[in-house]
């Protein structure tokens with residue numbers, strides 16, 4: 001027998017419609033690329049998103065086609081979040097920290113029809129335009145005046161404000177299939193070329209419900225949320241959608257992610273909840289400590305993307321009375337998987353016992369199941385001791401990469417995360433290692449294989465191995481171990497200069513160590529784990 005409830009698809013546009021109708025007066029504040037502060041309300045967001053939906057139709061964007069963005073966290077980016085997905089196209093957020101060749105590859109692979117960009121990225125757009133084969137429309141996310149100041153001579157560009165000025169603000173959001181694609185985000189956290197994760201309206205809405213819950217990111221209409229985590233990195237952990245769902249005030253930092261700018265914004269806008277990777281918070285904490293400041297409104301901060309150091313948790317909580325919510329997720333998980341919020345019996349814990357719990361990545365939110373397995377695939381006990389490959393499954397976990405090679409990444413219906421973890425009897429997961437061969441620096445991925453390949457092009461290099469070494473500021477930085485050709489006097493400086501221009505600047509290893517040989521396993525594979533044990537603390 002069928003239930004007799006209304007059939008309403010779970011659609012991204014419905015979040016905006018809700019925010020418009022029920023929280024229309026709520027504010028959205030953005031620090032703009034142009035330097036000033038912009039503020040408006042959900043009502044204005046909804047109106048401008050409808051205009052942009054009309055503009056996309058006028059550009060000939062069809063349902064299912066991809067629309068790229070290369071932009072900071074700001075209101076125009078938010079408008080595109082809803083205009084693009086809401087009208088049936090696919091919002092493709094691009095990570096400007098990638099090398100221009102990778103960006104060009106991703107734009108071609110996704111077949112983006114249009115790319116919207118913040119003025120900061122004009123030089124990047126010009127380099128991309130000369131590399132992509134199919135003609136694209138590029139739209140500068142600014143007004144005519146700023147465009148004329150910055151982009152004179154670039155005839156291929158359109159202007160965001162011109163585009164929507166011409167349009168009506170009447171637009172009926174189409175009743176889409178909830179399983180149709182809403183957005184796309186490429187991840188470099190795998191080996192090989194970046195891979196696309198294609199979210200659906202349904203997965204996005206279910207993720208939004210679950211991530212907003214009290215034991216998840218704990219968001220409400222009384223919150224003022226500052227997503228420092230970029231909107232190009234897994235949709236700023238879903239916070240733009242969550243804010244619409246709960247009617248929270250949103251504060252966007254734009255390009256200014258330094259401690260002073262963030263602190264000013266937190267205090268002037270009375271932010272209650274912020275979210276970002278540990279590296280960003282380090283800058284903020286140093287700034288506040290230097291001026292002997294305090295947080296007058298911020299009570300919670302979500303820290304994820306990399307392990308949250310206990311010293312950071314202690315500082316936030318003891319010195320500033322800001323609760324730390326340690327969370328774990330992945331691009332492939334939309335991203336929230338686990339959040340470290342206490343169970344009732346843990347609330348009485350104090351001191352080191354409390355911090356030992358908070359150092360864990362946390363427990364599953366409803367919708368995500370997880371398990372740890374040994375190399376044979378057998379499930380390991382949740383005893384807080386056994387560590388194994390972490391596998392997950394759920395309604396907002398990818399089952400296939402976008403235009404992948406048709407080989408499912410799943411193992412018996414579970415997604416292998418590439419993280420190695422243990423789980424305790426309370427269901428709290430703690431990451432102990434990583435089986436995927438990538439480096440995460442300041443919350444963004446660096447491909448060790450790409451660096452090795454480029455280093456090996458040097459005629460005096462016999463073998464190059466790049467490992468993740470722990471770093472006090474960036475969490476991890478690449479360290480290059482090199483076997484030179486016999487008799488070679490190649491120096492580290494010469495080799496690093498050779499890498500210039502061939503990889504993104506911030507990918508360049510901070511040091512090169514010349515070694516006689518590297519340890520190899522039975523199948524000839526480099527034993528990176530052994531090298532990480534030996535050299536992993538090099539930068540500490």
Ligand code: AMP
Pocket residue numbers: 187189234303304305306307308326327328329330331332335361417418419431434440443445
């Ligand atoms: P991304 O897809 O770029 O969001 O990266 C996901 C990966 O980042 C995970 O598979 C982990 O390796 C790492 N990661 C994310 N959050 C944490 C965390 N809280 N602690 C440790 N590693 C994390």
